[in-house]
Each structure stands twice: as C-alpha cells, then as structure tokens.
Amino acid sequence: MALLELDDVSKAFGSLKAVDGVSFKVEAGEIFGIAGPNGSGKSTLFNIITGIPFGPDRGRIRFDGTAINGKPGHAIARLGLARTFQRETSFDGLTVFENALIGASYGKQEKAAAAAREAAAEALEFVGLGSSSFGRLAGELSVFERKCLMLATAIAMQPRMLLLDEPASSLTKPEIETSIGLIRRTAERGITILLIEHVLTFLMSLSQHLLVLNNGRVLAAGEPGSVIADQRVIEAYLGTRRAVA
Ligand SMILES: Nc1ncnc2c1ncn2[C@@H]1O[C@H](COP(=O)(O)OP(=O)(O)OP(=O)(O)O)[C@@H](O)[C@H]1O
Numbered sequence: 001m002a003l004l005e006l007d008d009v010s011k012a013f014g015s016l017k018a019v020d021g022v023s024f025k026v027e028a029g030e031i032f033g034i035a036g037p038n039g040s041g042k043s044t045l046f047n048i049i050t051g052i053p054f055g056p057d058r059g060r061i062r063f064d065g066t067a068i069n070g071k072p073g074h075a076i077a078r079l080g081l082a083r084t085f086q087r088e089t090s091f092d093g094l095t096v097f098e099n100a101l102i103g104a105s106y107g108k109q110e111k112a113a114a115a116a117r118e119a120a121a122e123a124l125e126f127v128g129l130g131s132s133s134f135g136r137l138a139g140e141l142s143v144f145e146r147k148c149l150m151l152a153t154a155i156a157m158q159p160r161m162l163l164l165d166e167p168a169s170s171l172t173k174p175e176i177e178t179s180i181g182l183i184r185r186t187a188e189r190g191i192t193i194l195l196i197e198h199v200l201t202f203l204m205s206l207s208q209h210l211l212v213l214n215n216g217r218v219l220a221a222g223e224p225g226s227v228i229a230d231q232r233v234i235e236a237y238l239g240t241r242r243a244v245a
Contacts, residue, residue, distance in 0.1 A: 001065060003028040003161055003192050004049070004081075009059030009069075010216075011041075011048050018044040019056070020216035026161070026209075031183070031193045033207030033224065035200055037236055041216040042196040043086060046163050049194075050083045051076045064160065077106060082159035086166045086196075088146035092139030096149055099138050100124050103153035116156075123156035124149075127182060144175045151182065161192040168202045180205055200228055200237070212236065 002025035011019040019041045026032045036042050048056040052073035055061075061069040068076050082103075090099050100120035104111060111119065124134065127148040133141075138149055147167060154162055167183065168176045176199075183206055187193050197203045203210060203224065210224040212233050220230045227233060 002026060002062075003064055004194065005060075005062045006049070007060040007062075009045075009048060009056045009061060011044055011054070011056050017216045019048060022059075022213070022216070022218055024211055024218065024221060026192060026194055028160075028192050029187075029190070030208045031187050031195060031206050033203035033210045034194065034196045034213065035198070035203055035210060035233075036213035036219075038198070040213040040236075042213055043165055044216075045213070046083060046165050046194075046196060049076075050081060050163060052083065074106075077157065077159075080158075080160035081163070082154040082157045082161070083163040084147075084150045084154055084165055084167065086169060088143060088150060090138040090141075090146060090149055090153070092137065094138060095134065096124065096129055096136050096138055096141070097121070097134035099149055100152050100156045103156035104158075106157055119158060120152075120156045123152040126155060126185075127152040128178075143170050144172075144178075147171070147179070148182070151186070155186065155189075155191070159191060161194065162186065163194045163196075165196050166198060167195070168197055168199050176202060204228065 004026040007023050009019060009022045034042055047054060049061060050073055051071055055069050063079055063081055066079060097120060100123055101116060104116040104119040129148055129152060167179055207224050210227045211221040212219045212227060214236045219236055220227045220233050
C-alpha cells in the first residue's frame with residue numbers, strides 16, 4: 001500500500017483551477033519530486049495535502065491508509081505528515097531551540113518534556129545547528145540557517161513523511177549542495193519525502209520518481225530521466241521556440 005495516495009484531487013480559486021484532477025502515489029521510503037513552472041499549482045498541492053491552510057474542493061487523499069481530506073492541519077500533522085514552507089517560516093522572537101521544541105512537542109507521539117527536549121536537540125544537531133546555536137533568536141539567522149531550522153523543527157516532529165516546499169530557493173550553489181546531502185540523509189532516517197522544486201537539476205539528483213505539473217494538471221510522471229526528456233515538459237519549461245531550437 002502506498003504511504004500517500006491522491007485520487008482526482010482539485011482546488012479552485014474562483015474560476016482559476018489551481019489544482020485540477022491530480023492523482024499520484026508515493027511509496028514508503030522514496031523521495032518523490034514534483035516540478036512545474038511558476039504558478040503551476042505546486043504549493044497549492046502541498047496546502048491541500050497538509051490541510052494548511054485549506055483542504056481540496058474534491059478528490060480523495062489517503063495517508064497511511066487513512067482518509068485525510070477534510071481533516072484539519074493539526075490532525076494531519078499528528079498522523080505523521082510534516083511540511084516546510086517555501087518562505088523560511090519560524091517563530092522569530094523565540095530561540096532556535098524553542099522553535100525545534102515546538103515541533104518536538106507537536107509531533108506524532110505525545111512526548112514527555114525530557115523526550116521532547118532530546119528530540120529537538122538531536123534534530124538541530126542533525127541539520128548542523130549545533131548547541132552553540134541553540135540560544136540564538138530565529139529572526140537573527142541567515143536564510144540558509146533559517147531553512148535548516150525549519151527542517152529541524154519538522155524532523156523533531158518525528159514524521160513518517162515530510163513535504164519540502166522549494167528548499168533550494170534563495171540559496172547559493174554550495175548551500176544547495178549541502179541541502180541535497182541533508183535531504184538525502186533525512187530520507188535515510190526512514191522519512192519518506194515529497195519534494196517540490198522549481199530547479200530540475202536539484203530534483204533529478206534526489207528523486208526516484210518525478211511528476212511535472214502544468215496549469216494545475218499532471219503533465220508527465222515517472223522515472224526522472226524519461227520525464228525530463230518528454231517534449232511536453234521541455235516546452236512547459238522553455239517555451240516552444242527554445243525547445244525546438
Ligand atoms: N490563496 C490563493 N488565492 C487565489 N489564488 C491563489 C491562491 N494560492 C494560489 N493561487 C493561484 O493558484 C495558482 C497556482 O499557484 P501555486 O502557488 O500553487 O503555484 P506554484 O507552482 O507553487 O508556483 P511558484 O513556483 O511560483 O511557487 C497561481 O495562479 C496562483 O496565483
């Protein structure tokens with residue numbers, strides 16, 4: 001049984017079909033990539049899977065065998081599905097450790113205070129925010145450190161699956177390389193990963209399966225090498241004239 005399964009899922013804003021009849025399955029243990037040009041519906045898809053801030057208008061979403069469409073975001077998170085956001089999102093007036101502790105306290109299993117502190121510290125060390133960073137205010141971190149903190153906060157929830165929304169945006173090349181390693185090691189912890197990214201090379205180096213969205217619909221899906229060689233994908237990314245040239 002797939003860990004996550006979407007069946008004919010849609011979300012509209014007025015007359016705009018942001019996500020339009022999307023179906024796919026993510027198997028436990030894999031890194032599944034979702035690509036697509038700007039405005040193709042990637043973030044909306046994450047929003048409706050996680051219920052943050054809204055679910056789908058129609059369609060079925062199952063996580064680990066449980067129907068989750070229509071459930072509030074906190075209930076979905078408690079089932080073991082965590083997410084990060086495209087923009088670095090943290091409680092800026094709280095410390096690095098306090099942010100991760102919120103994730104640890106919010107996760108799948110109810111934890112005693114000591115166990116939550118341990119999970120928070122372990123997740124922060126894992127992403128490279130060592131104990132010397134614990135007392136720093138989140139709002140004072142660099143963009144890269146804030147992305148690492150967001151990842152640590154999600155990992156501290158000890159999820160079964162993690163949805164990462166454009167983790168490479170606004171990063172330098174060396175930071176992107178570090179992020180690729182970090183995501184790979186996150187998957188090695190046994191966390192299934194659904195990854196949105198605009199940058200195809202980033203997705204290609206990580207994903208076992210790749211799905212491309214365009215105008216809210218699935219344009220192509222399957223093994224990454226054949227998906228990016230698909231003429232429709234080339235045209236959606238580069239435009240017809242450049243694709244032909
Ligand atoms: N809350 C909203 N209200 C109205 N329209 C929205 C809302 N959220 C997204 N949209 C629209 O839905 C479409 C899909 O947007 P979405 O952010 O999901 O695309 P995306 O693929 O994530 O884009 P990007 O790569 O630029 O982040 C866009 O046309 C966007 O303007």
